[in-house]
Amino acid sequence: MAQNVSTAARAEMLDAQTATRGILQCATCGVEYDARDHPGICPICADERQYLPADGIQHWADPSRYAGPLELVELERGLFAMRGVEGVGIGQEANVLVTEHGNVMVEVPAAITDSAIEAVRALGPMRAIIPSHPHMFGLQSAWSEALGGAPVWVPRADAAWLGRAPARIRLWEGEEQVVPGITAAQLGGHFPGSAVVHWAGADGRGVLLSGDTIAPNPDGRTLAFMRSYPNRIPLSGTVALRVAEAAARFDFDRLYGNFAGAVLQDAREAVLASARRHAAWTSGEHDDLT
Template sequence: MDLSVSVRQCEICGVEYDSASLPDVCPICADERQYLAEDRRQRWVDPADYTGRIEVLPAEPGLWSVRVGGGPGIDQQAKVIVTEAGNVMVEVPASMTNDAVEAVRALGPLRAIIASHPHMYGLQSLWSRALGDAVVYVSSLDREWLGLTPASVAFWDGEIELVPGVVASQPGGHFPGSSVVHWAGEDGAGVLLTGDTVAVNPDGESLAFMRSYPNRIPLSSSVVLRIADHLERYEFDRIYGNFGRAITHDASARLRSSAQRHAAWARGDYDELTGPG
């Protein structure tokens, strides 16, 4: 594992920073969408100190999950899409081991790394360097949140094809540049990787749309419907979130119904169900 880059990471969110210019407090955690340590003390950790285990496991044909055990950060799961034109890592682990790098390398050449939003930046510079300087795609609208700019960075807006058949776009919402990644899947039915733009609920059947998930800040009805309209450009049967949950069938219809439900509650359509006041 190449740790020659001078990197430290926030213990709470796991995002990488240049150790030569560490801020007094991690701005990602100080933002209303995230949170600071309970004692409000900022702690920076060295990625080289991680001693846990990272597993690279199949999610479905052509799609793999990278699951990190312990360590800094919020425990996001990266996904690796495997294609004949090269592979794409969606979301970035906040830890790294030699074994995990070798397991991802064994899936084929990695062409692109993309985080859906700043909470998912993880150790994107180190993963890129370890995997042949894969291009790290960062939404232009969210570049201000970079604590360390990867050497192989590409800023982008709108929609971009990462490799043939794998497309990213920016519906926004959670962050201005919040992104999703679409892939047809080996069966052609369509897969959408949504990050926190759209989150799979614990029931496995519905989805949530939030400015902040841990701090329970909702998005407006108009923004939620805008996101749903944006995603209708894609055909997809399955949705994978970034924390291990998935909707395994009828995902497009479930996304639309979830957006309509959110919008209705936000408009006050069901206020009579909340009690007399």
């Protein structure tokens, strides 16, 4: 036991440069790869859900050279967002849930800095890091190492997309309680393992961190269900309804996506109504309006 505590203590002291040693990341999607054994082309970007660089050339980045800020912003009591304003990748933000049973990071930034590590550590011990799907893997190995070896929960169905396996990886599927009050659930859709995380909320009304398994629209009242967001490939109406109904097993008043979008009231009903709208349009029900 003493050896485990000592190992964790050493890991918790890692700075950003040490944590990113041996890592390269795709400059387009920001996902980490083993610097000694990386592919010629990022398979995540070559997939139809993402995109290769416009010049057709694969670009790689050294994450230790990131010099931009990562800002930790409180969204509501017990929920923080980590936002970067520049750098590689697609610009996702991570969320940190703070509870008396330990903290959980949902989604992973494509950057890491000493100041961001310090800010996250100050919130309390990290019990789990949960990327919702491969686009959100980011620098998950580095963040795990910097936060004391926090286990990284990777959807089993999407594990083949890993370019670098974290030292502490937990392959999972279905639905699991991460810590009391926080449950992870795989709903599929965007990727077979696409997940959401439900939190009871500091006020007890429920919060869903939906990633882009279910993506908030700019109006703040409706949501989207897509196989590819940048390439505008929709899911079928049947799958949208399946995903929405699976999410609706949970009670939640608010929903936060992974690109700063949110639905801040009546979010559960908004998910169901949006899925019904999606299904109606994809079925041709409203073709008379086109």
